[in-house]
Amino acid sequence: MRIGAVILAAGEAKRFGKNKLIQQFLGKPILIRVIEAVNFLDRVVIVGKYANELLPLLENEIVIYNPKWMLGISESIKLGVRFFQDYDGILILLGDMPLLTKETIQKIISSFKESCSAVIPVYQNARGNPVLISKKLYGDLMSLSGDIGAREILKKRNDVCLIECGKEVIIDVDTESDLISLQQP
Template sequence: MPDLSPIVLAAGRSSRFGGPKLMQPLTGDRGAMCVLSQALQPWLTSFPNVWVVVPPEHKALRAQVEQELDAADRIHWLACDQSASGMGHSLAFGVAQTPHASGWLIGLGDMPDIHASTLQSLAEKLASGHALIAPVHAGKRGHPVGFNALFRQPLMACQGDQGARQIVQDHMELLVTLDVDDAGVLFDIDTVADWQRRELAFAAP
């Protein structure tokens, strides 16, 4: 799906974390990098370009990610003035900024452990003609979620903190799920305790 736009939402307020969690150092296969850098690695492995929705005050985060990943020419930063109003506004903004896309794979910047192979499989499902696709691990539906162009207007109408959840619920008859051996599709870092558990798990033999 050459005109698929992969969008990573990274404009949250991190209120439950108590600080800028996406800049928090996190251990990974390539050493310690910030949470957003770790999360973006599989996206950059899977796609030639990635769109990242951030808040207006994103310069420090952008500088850190570009230093750690050396992919400044492939990351398209989308500063959303209304990001403080909720994830739905950020999602709608990201879709509106990619008007020529035939579909979108929507992920979250605080999910650092998704496999590149999962992203590629989801993209292939969209390319094969499915309208709505989501990964499932251990019987639970996770992220990212893929939408084809049928959902352009509903995605651009998203508001508040619900993101696209209501769109998925309203079109369950179109949803195709993909079983994956990838616990990363269920794990995000919301709190300091989440970050600590992730660090301990990565350090375990």
């Protein structure tokens, strides 16, 4: 089974106020930590507003510039679907989740079965990310518009598989205080 990782890094980071993905977390930029969690998969990084700041970090990555980044997350997801259209599924990762690990990613992927339209990690009943989406839903993903991700499609389906994971699947960095609190021992 071929799974491609789509790393979403095109956003504006309004609440953070600047490019949060280049901020250091335990000695590395946040985005690099996310990439390292999926370095065993074929992957693409979708960039947008902060493309010029991110490109120096991404010299060894396949990068797609999303010229419509201001229209919302759906445009980046569609670029990822097009890139991996021949794959069995795509793992959609948010670029601001520095606690993700290879082990968590492997757990999500190993839970993927033919009967699952998607695999969603959960922590204490809260749905998290990254989400693994079957090729069966590529058409639905391509019909998304605006600042809407796959959640809208998935909440209507009864063939979504849930996998219990650690809290790393629900923790992202939205503000500077989020980053500071994550770095506290």
